[in-house]
Amino acid sequence: MTLSILDLAPITSGGTARAALLNTLDLARRAEAFGYHRYWLAEHHFAAGVASSAPAVLIGLVAAATSRIRVGSGAVQLGHQTPLSVVEQFGLIDALYPGRIDLGIGRSGQRRTELAAKAPPPEAGRVVGGLLIPPPFDWSRLAKHPHLAFHASLLQQPGARTPDFAEQIDDVIAFLTGTHEAHAVPGEGAEVELWILGSSGGQSAQVAGERGLPFAANYHVSPSSVLDAVEAYREAFKPSKALAEPYVIVSADVVVAADDATARELAKPYGLWVRSIRTGEGARTYPTPEEADAHVWSAGDLALVKDRIDTRFVGTPDAVAERLHVLRKVTGADELLVTTITHDHADRVRSYELLAGAWDGRS
Template identity: 70%
Template structure:
């Protein structure tokens, strides 16, 4: 069974490059992705990271939509804790008004207050060992709670929210966005009508990394769900199972619809792909240690980094689950991911230092994937 492929892009800034160059590369890649036959092109939301230029995905989504003709464009995902429901609805409905029927509004819990983490009361996760389920690696979980005490987290909070502001409950915010878009929103009997907004063709998605609130909210509201294997691979099966268990048919979906992400690098040979992917562990380490991605290094720059055993453990789950190789190698691993998760769609993300190598990776993958049913 072949399912559609879509793309998640961070507009990566490479070492020696500029954010402007990264944004031009994103526009070019989106055009090429449309030629290759990808279904969607999603932009992530990241802030204060020297190596990521997608800090304003709403703006970038509009630019990508303007530069393409057919491919769906959207967010993967809006960090809802930093925005009001009205701001999200207005921004995406404005884009949809110009490019109707092509815009996806992906919502995530990032930025939402997790009291147990910020107050240091979270219990550490159980010491789970890596396991293989029907050919799919589920690595030892990374303990994200260790990042909560970082001063960078407090810096983000101070810059991304007004003083004293508190993020609403995620489920309540999803409901408010949906109500604003379908015209049913009212407070104390007073309606609010979003212009542009009401009766838009926006497709709302929920993105999640575990079997927690995001999966439950998506299922209970009958919305499509994107499960995160490329950042939190240990919990992907838990996430899709929780979503399906909670699913209730809606006006949007009559049955569950799941997209699953994967980090991928494809080249003509396994050896060349491994060379292109060599900087990836260094880049992931910068995210895990400093919460800010560095400009994506060259292979030579990556080779100069000194590694400790602690560093290797820090990035092991991401590195071990990156799909790297020739088209046949990567297609085989992606097919395993699809089969084990039951995914209806796969969302791939590729980062290399060279832009043309990244474009080529997506092209080789699309051709090989489409040949599965040729």
């Protein structure tokens, strides 16, 4: 199947981290049965509503709970770790579950300085081949939030300096292939599949292309720049031992239910949750539809989340599958990475099940 899953191990309102992690293990088993190709875990810190703070640990648990589905990171934040530590972690998992592990890497905090530097120029949204490309979100204000600088200081040793991203990726490749002067054990010779994740046409896309690695572009996080990201990657691509041709995954936020009204009801809390992220508070526990109804939205609040709400795929199985095919066609994606968050775990499982059924009949 050309559908895969990105899971944040969401902690819901009234729930606990333990419940969220048990739900992740349950969803991974079911995703394997539904036929999904990959199951990726995100890395987020200081978020009350997200339990996936240590993806390597969680990947090991998910791999142990499943038997066939590929399991990986979407993505390890390389700015907070050394290439050696990442390769050793994923080499250890691969030693136990060989040939099933994906190492997805992102620039994370390394891009924060760029985002804080300036606001994007005014730009109107547009529709390309039936796919909405909204105006760019202004990250500059959020990137300057004092919470982010404080959190970044806690994720690294005092005085630590993060090397250039390209240098770090070259070190990861060298450790995996055994061409580094030092040897990572476990890690050297591991069968992990190395991925680069990116939200723009910047360094991540360039590095992925120039090194002939597969690339994952974020429509669900940064929908305005997804086409720039995949275009930059393809233009920079050079064949490698890993890939003869470019390979792209594109992500999407999805909620599927048996009817439109139910899907819209399940999707209600999403805007309030995104608002908590974009105000710099950090992802709150995922609200109930009733909590979402109780929130009084200001014009500023609505503007803060509009691009994410407008580009979410919500509806019946066939309708969402059709819209996802548009996303795949317009971006030229080889695979789609879908992420679904609902307050009740059963609704989330059912959403993935319905989508798999509809997609299988169209893929």
